Amino acid sequence: MRALRTRSSLRGGFFAGLAIVLLALAEGAAADDAPPHVLFLLTEDHGSHLGFVGTAGVETPHMDRLAARGVYFERAYVNDPVCSPSKANLYTGTYAHTNGLVANTRDFFVPAEKLSPAQRFEPIYRRVRIRDHLPTLVEILDAAGYFTAASGKLHVAPNEKFPYDMMFRENTPARALAVIEAAAAAKKPWFFLANLSAPHRPFRNSEEVAIGVDPAAVELPAFLPDTPTIRRDFAEYLDSVEVADRQVGEILGAVAEAGVLENTLVLLMGDHGPAYHRGKMSLYPFGLHVPLAFAGPGVAEGRRTRELVSGVDVLPTLLELLGLPVPPTVQGRSAAPLVRGEAGATGAEAVFAEIIHGGQSRDDGMQERSVFDGRWKLIYRENADRPRDVNADLKFWALELPDGRVQPWHNRVYREIVARAAAFPDEHRMLAEIDPQSFGVTPPTFELYDTEADPGELENLADLPDHAGTLTRLKRTLAGWLRDTADPFTTREALIRDPAAG
Structure with missing residues (x-):
């Protein structure tokens, strides 16, 4: 009280x-x-x-x-x-x-x-x-x-x-x-x-x-x-x-x-x-x-x-x-x-962003956070093995509602990529990571992008030794933001595990 x-x-x-x-x-x-x-x-x-x-x-x-x-x-x-x-x-x-x-x-x-x-x-x-x-x-x-x-x-x-x-x-x-x-x-x-x-x-x-x-x-x-x-x-x-x-x-x-x-x-x-x-x-x-x-x-x-x-x-x-x-x-x-x-x-x-998945009914869903410093971008996930929210308009041409009505969304893209996965494997992988529960995949814990060289954020550099210093720096920045804003949905465990980022 x-x-x-x-x-x-x-x-x-x-x-x-x-x-x-x-x-x-x-x-x-x-x-x-x-x-x-x-x-x-x-x-x-x-x-x-x-x-x-x-x-x-x-x-x-x-x-x-x-x-x-x-x-x-x-x-x-x-x-x-x-x-x-x-x-x-x-x-x-x-x-x-x-x-x-x-x-x-x-x-x-x-x-x-x-x-x-x-x-x-x-x-x-x-x-x-x-x-x-x-x-x-x-x-x-x-x-x-x-x-x-x-x-x-x-x-x-x-x-x-x-x-x-x-x-x-x-x-x-x-x-x-x-x-x-x-x-x-x-x-x-x-x-x-x-x-x-x-x-x-x-x-x-x-x-x-x-x-x-x-x-x-x-x-x-x-x-x-x-x-x-x-x-x-x-x-x-x-x-x-x-x-x-x-x-x-x-x-x-x-x-x-x-x-x-x-x-x-x-x-x-x-x-x-x-x-x-x-x-x-x-x-x-x-x-x-x-x-x-x-x-x-x-x-x-x-x-x-x-x-x-x-x-x-x-x-x-x-x-x-x-x-x-x-x-x-x-x-x-x-x-x-x-x-x-x-x-x-x-x-x-720097600018920060987040998605709290499952937030309509639970507090322990997949958590996604990001930091962007004008050039480098880090995306961080916790509970990455849990379902990811995917809006109906990201996926369906039309969706039948529980009361029998049909909601048109007119999304042609999702089914086109699924149908042509063999011809476009990279594009299909990126789709699957957004809807992981439908494809049996787990998105990565960390994604690191150099947006000057890669403005579309297509090449994840997080595992490359040449970028370890940048990764650590952004981990530190993101961990500080989560701490300073008292984010109750994240533990920062994977960020803090890096001694330089804690």
Whole structure:
């Protein structure tokens, strides 16, 4: 009970401090010094694929203009390539093993007071949730006097920690204008989180409808075999990126139509990589590397940076840009100096990521952790002989649900690689290591990659004597992070076993 009181007082102390800061800001502000509005455009299952960064075959004019107008982070990474945990990283500035939202939770897209008893006591919703003492971005902005709204989905828990003033499924210009009008009526600045479902699977089926991306024009990631079927699938993914781009353009157009774009801080980000076996739900670059752009008041114009940032940095960055205090619970670091274009500003020395497998029902599933220092990448596993979570959209064309309904996922890639394993043995091995329980394999405890020579992370160097020093250094860095963040799911045994890494 002592720990619970300490956590509660920590949270209460932060909000009391926030109130003092807001009072001081209000007393010192000029009459026309209005706080900026905030538009957070969060695309789903969207890797670092834009026309702006040179992705072959795709056209994203609206995202490109937004990125060119402000600051674009070329090396932005999420800390957990799974939908709910990644969102919780963004909304709390903390890692999943700290905040408690360790796996996908239920998406009960209603205000907390409208949850049914069945929803409120649903086992996964009760188990997989953000811990009470951690303030969320929505709670902070609500306390700071913002009118808050969210579209598309929630997919985080508990709902009490996301007290939005408006919630709606549709992402349309009319809905965006409704948020702006409601905030104006309340005489408040607004925060609008636009969750864009594209480019989440299922993609548009190019055998049934015409799409805007030519399969012959795409450049496949290195872990995928080059076959017509896989080119079709990847073209459909990029077509879905274009769908998201059109939605971004419509929402930005509505904000401009309302005459408030110049006073709106805009943030564009993907929640993790696309639904391919070495993308979403994996610690490889296709799962962790995402687009990240800031534009608007206080943001430098026309800048690109290769400094490292990650999901836990988003909350402290946004709060600093808004002039609001950062909770002491935050584990990320503000990238606001980079966003403002300050001379000498730097990013993180390393970025960390994790996947807690089986987290919806157990604490002792396979554990995956990684560290990336800008060149070298280490992936570490514990309980590697236990099942690995594999989302249905990474595997199936369609899946029959327990109630008899059929959920289409339109994944052509998994079965194509399995069917052509003899022709593409390396690609099949990489698939098998992502779904080890289906193929009777055990993924390695350590993987080490030199991303300058091997950006796709295909050649594991962990067992090579020439790289023993680098391996030890990254083991030490990863062990320190696990210790400092009190990761309760790992023992660090294999890391500590190396005397130099302990």
